[in-house]
Amino acid sequence: MNADPHEIQKFSELAHRWWDPTSEFRPLHEINPLRLEWINARAPLAGKKVMDIGCGGGILAESMARKGADVTGIDLSEKALKVADLHSLESEVSVRYKHIAAEEMAAQEPGQYDVVTCMEMLEHVPDPASIVRAAATLVKPGGHVFLSTLNRNPKAYLFAVVGAEYLLRMLPKGTHDYAKFITPAELSQFVREAGLNVDAFKGLTYNPLTKIYALNQDTDVNYMVACSRPL
Ligand code: SAH
Numbered sequence: 001m002n003a004d005p006h007e008i009q010k011f012s013e014l015a016h017r018w019w020d021p022t023s024e025f026r027p028l029h030e031i032n033p034l035r036l037e038w039i040n041a042r043a044p045l046a047g048k049k050v051m052d053i054g055c056g057g058g059i060l061a062e063s064m065a066r067k068g069a070d071v072t073g074i075d076l077s078e079k080a081l082k083v084a085d086l087h088s089l090e091s092e093v094s095v096r097y098k099h100i101a102a103e104e105m106a107a108q109e110p111g112q113y114d115v116v117t118c119m120e121m122l123e124h125v126p127d128p129a130s131i132v133r134a135a136a137t138l139v140k141p142g143g144h145v146f147l148s149t150l151n152r153n154p155k156a157y158l159f160a161v162v163g164a165e166y167l168l169r170m171l172p173k174g175t176h177d178y179a180k181f182i183t184p185a186e187l188s189q190f191v192r193e194a195g196l197n198v199d200a201f202k203g204l205t206y207n208p209l210t211k212i213y214a215l216n217q218d219t220d221v222n223y224m225v226a227c228s229r230p231l
Contacts, residue, residue, distance in 0.1 A: 001076075001101055002131065007124040008077050010175070011056060015079035018057025019087055024172055027164075027213075028059050028120065031204055034215050035119065035148065035224060036063045038202055042226050043144040045069040048114040051138050053102045053131065054121030058084030058095060065093045069115070072096040074105055103130060106137035113138045119148040119224070122187075123180045129190040136194035142231045145196055148204070148224040152181035159206070159221045168208060184219055196227040 017023035021030075039045065046068030052061040055073030057080050065071045065088075073095055075081050081097045088095045098105070102118075116135045122128040128149075135145045150160050157178050164170045188198050202225075203218040 002103060002125055002127045003076050003101065004124065004126055010172075012077045012079040014172070015057060015077060015083045018059070018080065018083045024170075024175075025057070025059070027170060027206075028056075030213050031222075032059050032063055034204065034213060035146075036060065036067070038215060038224065038226075039064070039115070039117065039146050040067055042200070043115050043146075045115065049112065050115045050117065051105070051109075051113040051135075053105075053116065053118040053135060054124075055084060055097065056080045058087055058097070060117060060119055061095045061097075062088060062091065062093050064115075064117070065095045072098065074098045074100050074102065076101060102134035102138075106134035110137045111140050114140055114143045116143070116145045117147075119146070122147060122149040122182060123176060128180075128182060128187075129193065132187075132190040132196075133194045136191075136196050136227075136229060139196075139229045141229050143229050145191075145227040145229070146224060147187065147191075147227070148222065149187065150176065150181040150222055151220055152178065152183050153220065156181055156221045163208065184223060184225070187225055191225065191227050196229055198225060199228055200226045202226070 048069045050069040050071045052073040055061045055075050061071050061073035084097050116139045165173045203216050204222040205218050
């Protein structure tokens with residue numbers, strides 16, 4: 001299976017803190033409104049059928065459901081999915097969560113989704129291109145795929161590993177493996193090889209002095225790509 005058991009375990013061990021906005025998951029809470037608005041502006045979510053791959057505790061999945069989408073979230077961490085389920089009960093925002101690999105989901109439901117998202121997950125899997133192919137299979141012709149990951153260059157190493165894990169201690173040490181980071185050129189190649197168009201890139205930056213995240217054209221560290229499946 002295209003999954004690293006250590007990665008899944010890492011997220012499972014932290015899962016009970018997923019919805020604590022001051023926890024290890026604080027960065028996901030803080031970037032969520034920014035990425036949600038970007039997605040919703042490019043592919044209005046109300047009434048759409050959405051698949052969120054690597055949904056974890058459901059921060060993005062729930063927020064897309066709040067926008068009126070019919071959301072299914074999949075992940076391989078059972079603990080994270082349990083937390084996601086409990087949270088959706090508590091917040092009364094309905095999301096379907098499933099413990100299934102992206103590739104298997106794609107074989108079961110090809111071409112069924114208007115929008116497929118896969119955020120902050122590709123840098124944790126052994127074969128990210130296979131996940132991108134699964135996303136491309138899941139989306140309908142004319143539908144949209146949104147991916148995000150960490151770029152691989154000295155600045156990304158400094159910010160995402162040294163800064164976040166060692167200096168600012170925002171993330172536990174060992175959260176990210178620099179060797180698995182993916183450049184925009186590599187990700188574009190995966191996307192095109194999967195038969196999708198690359199429509200736009202967006203950078204997500206963090207200012208350690210103001211502690212503010214922002215969307216901009218700087219894709220040096222964390223970035224997203226919007227893709228679409230030709231009709
Ligand atoms: N996408 C969510 C969570 C990101 S954390 C968000 O951005 O808010 C990364 C998630 O990827 C974790 O929940 C982890 O369990 C999941 N993950 C890691 N490897 C995976 C794999 N091979 N298949 C499915 N999920 C995976």
